[in-house]
Amino acid sequence: MASYSCVLVSAIAVSPAKTTCFNGLNYPTFSPSSSLGKPFVNCTLTSSIIYRATPATASCVYHDPIPEFAEVETRKFKEQLSKKLAKDRETFGNDLDSVVEVCSKIFSEYLHVEYGGPGTLLVEPFTNMFIALNERKLPGAPLATRTSLLWAQNYLDHDWNIWISKRGLK
Numbered sequence: 001m002a003s004y005s006c007v008l009v010s011a012i013a014v015s016p017a018k019t020t021c022f023n024g025l026n027y028p029t030f031s032p033s034s035s036l037g038k039p040f041v042n043c044t045l046t047s048s049i050i051y052r053a054t055p056a057t058a059s060c061v062y063h064d065p066i067p068e069f070a071e072v073e074t075r076k077f078k079e080q081l082s083k084k085l086a087k088d089r090e091t092f093g094n095d096l097d098s099v100v101e102v103c104s105k106i107f108s109e110y111l112h113v114e115y116g117g118p119g120t121l122l123v124e125p126f127t128n129m130f131i132a133l134n135e136r137k138l139p140g141a142p143l144a145t146r147t148s149l150l151w152a153q154n155y156l157d158h159d160w161n162i163w164i165s166k167r168g169l170k
Contacts (some may be wrong), residue, residue, distance in 0.1 A: 062116035070111035070161050076159070077151060078104040086148050091140040099144050102136065103129050107148065117155040117164070123149070 054127040082100045085092060092099055110125035133141035 074108040099138050103148050117160050
C-alpha cells in the first residue's frame with residue numbers, strides 16, 4: 001500500500017479586528033494605500049476565524065492499483081463511453097471507434113498504475129487523452145475528454161468501493 005502525508009486545515013478563533021481591504025473584500029493588506037496612491041477602504045471582518053494549514057500527525061493510506069479492478073472498470077468505461085459518444089455520431093464520424101480506443105487505452109494505463117481508490121482520481125490522464133486525440137488529429141477531442149472525465153467522476157470511486165466491499169478489503 002502506498003502512504004501519503006496529509007495536511008489538515010484547522011480553524012483558530014480570533015477576536016474581530018479592523019483590517020483594510022480592497023474593493024470591499026476582506027483581503028488583509030500590508031499598506032495603507034494602493035500602488036495607484038488611492039487609499040484602501042476600511043472595513044471590519046465579519047468572521048472571527050483564521051484558517052491555517054498544519055501538518056497532520058496521521059497519514060492517509062491508499063491502496064495500490066488492483067489489476068483485476070482495472071480490467072473490469074476499463075471494459076465498463078469503454079462500453080459506456082462508446083454509447084455516450086455515439087449520440088454525437090456527426091462529431092466523430094467514422095473515427096468514433098478510434099477515439100474510444102485511445103481514451104480507453106489511456107484510462108486503462110492510469111487504472112493499472114496510479115488509481116488506488118477514492119481520493120486518487122487525477123486530471124492528468126484526461127489531459128493526456130486530449131493531447132493524444134489532437135496529435136492523432138481525431139475529431140471531438142474536447143467532447144471525448146470531457147465525457148471521459150465526467151464518467152470517471154460519477155462512477156470510478158463508487159465502483160471501487162463496491163469492488164473492495166465485495167472482496168472484504170479495506
